[in-house]
Amino acid sequence: GNPPGVKLLGYNFPKEIIGKNLAKDFYYIPEDRKIFLEELKKRKGIVKDYEVTLKRRDGTPVTVSTSSHYYYDEKENIAGVEGIFVDITKRKQSEKLQQALYNISKAANSPITLDQLYKTIHQELSTIIDTTNFHISLIDEKENKIYFSYYFDEKDDISSIQKFDFSNTLSANTIRTKRPLLVNRKKINKMAEERKIKLSQLGTLTKKTLWLGVPLKVENKVIGCMALVCYYDLEHYSKKDIQMMEFVSTQVATAIERKRTEEILSKSQQEFI
Template sequence: MAYARKQLTASPASVTECPILMVQQACPDERMPLTHSMPHVLDLLLDAVCVVDKDGRFVFVSAAAERIFGYTPEELIGKPLIDLVLPEDRAATQQVAEEVMSGTLKPYFENRYVRKDGQVAHIMWSARWSDDHQLRIGVARDITERKRSESLQAALYAISEAAHAAGDISELCRQIHGIIAQLLPAHNFCVALYEPDTAHLSFPYHSDQRYPDSPPTSLDALPLSTRVILGGEPMLVTPTTRSAALEQAASLEAEALYWLGVPLPTQDGTQGALIIKSYQESERYSEADLELLQFVSTQVAVAIERQQLLTRLHFMAQYDQLTQLPNRRLFNDRLETALARARREQTQLALLFLDLDKFKQVNDSYGHAAGDLLLQQVAQRLRDSVRESDTVARLSGDEFVVLLERGHALDDITAVAEKIRAALDQPFDLNGQPQLIRTSIGIALYPTHGDTPQQLLSLADQAMYKAKHSGGNRVLLSE
């Protein structure tokens, strides 16, 4: 034993070599079982010394193994090492074990193990094979905290990158799901956002193994999510902390064995929550997971806010703020696209130009607020009168256009125009005050009347003015 200590002091031998030196000095007879002669000095090491036989079963572990793996040495002896390895890492671990047993030194191999408490530990191994003893000797260093720190930094960077690269909030949340899934089990993950105007929840992203459909939006239907969002505090529910009230609740949340939710904080309060669920005991969540998710939640909240702002700016650039209809810019883009498609498919399309007769009188008589309300109701009736594939847009003031494509025959086009005129001919409710409005509609066809956006808009506009000057409240086809 003294000789072993001298070797440790005098030689820069690797940690992996130390157990072998000790074994050789403590076991002059190579046939003597290693478990009866391993020096107790190994128990002083912070790293765990593990010895397995050629079948991969533990024959010796030092005291540090209990701190790293959670099992006592007595529980580990005779147990196959591979049973502790995270299933995803077993193939690679088995391959490395075979290389070690063939004589290859492996000083920096990393893999993951499932601790006795179900948590995942990241281990860096130094290992070699003792041909004399037919044993594989390895030193295990717990690098879980280091990997955790590295993963968190990488996650924050990835979330920031996703915030700039994602096309919309759904895509952003999908990427966030992937990033968080690298930190902890997240097969069941969703982003819940609170809508204060309606006091409901919305789910721009929802992934659930048992319930693929989007969950209810009612606050009462999702009590845990509601508590996290309205209370602004993270929450971890485990089998030992579940309340009787939750067990009896008619909620999808009650089915999860483990439920983890953290708020998404903003300067104005909590905008929503990140929620992860587990339906099986093998995927547990702990306070450490809660802290981890809370650590990234601020960055996620910033990313979602940025995406929401971009979405609003994009909407403002392309849609009329009063009626929520496409504006002139977006309509021109859609008209260009529709014309290109009509040329390619050799089909007809129609452009309807609408103007409200005597709209100025409504503003003069009832005020601009009433006029705005009227325009909003007109926009809704126009949307209700056409197919979803057709386009309704507001150009300016009381001027609207409707783009009809995909093979409308002339009779169908005039029928749609008459349907619109009849719909707008019904009284409007302006805050309790009924108001009748008439409309004039001009129609231009491609390719009959023109083959460019400018020609079609100009001819439809001219036809509308002829209808207006002919007494209004009528439909007129361009000549």
């Protein structure tokens, strides 16, 4: 075995992996081991920069790039496989992120409706973060109100709610402060005590609710908020996720603003005819 590879997967000593089943314990998808070995055979015992997802000790996936080869015994029989593994999880994540941003921008410039754009944004972001519960709220400048233009949620359906006051929601707070927010149930209760939000305006709250929201800004003006909610895991989103959501928010805000302007224009042209 190779100690660095061992460390990469979260084991401290090579002896901790003795007696483990390679495919089952170290491959995120056990069948991938077989595919890897077939590839090795096909390429006459040498692979370079082969990508595969392995499994860390704690069960989480890690994408690696491996250059591996057969090693032989004295009789020139294949004795096993050895190689180096490089963790490329970050690189893969970054590629996915760039792809998602590109696709959102492409969608904003294609002849689709604003509603279709929201669905595209939702779908694209789901490739880089858990978007099971995904909300976009915008400011209606004329009415000086906040409304949810896209609300996808496993617990609540707000499509039936008309003329509701959302001015003291977590999204509204994010819009007002112009800063990202990551809060658990405890912090949500504290914010309510401090009158920053009203619990009556929030949707379902579980003991393990975790809410992450980032402001949507075009140039320096906040036009809305994009939020994610998890109802069952207080560790589900982290500071890293805030940074990533902030990073994509610029592209998302620009895309929405572009489509909104487009729809207002075509509406006014139709009225003009």
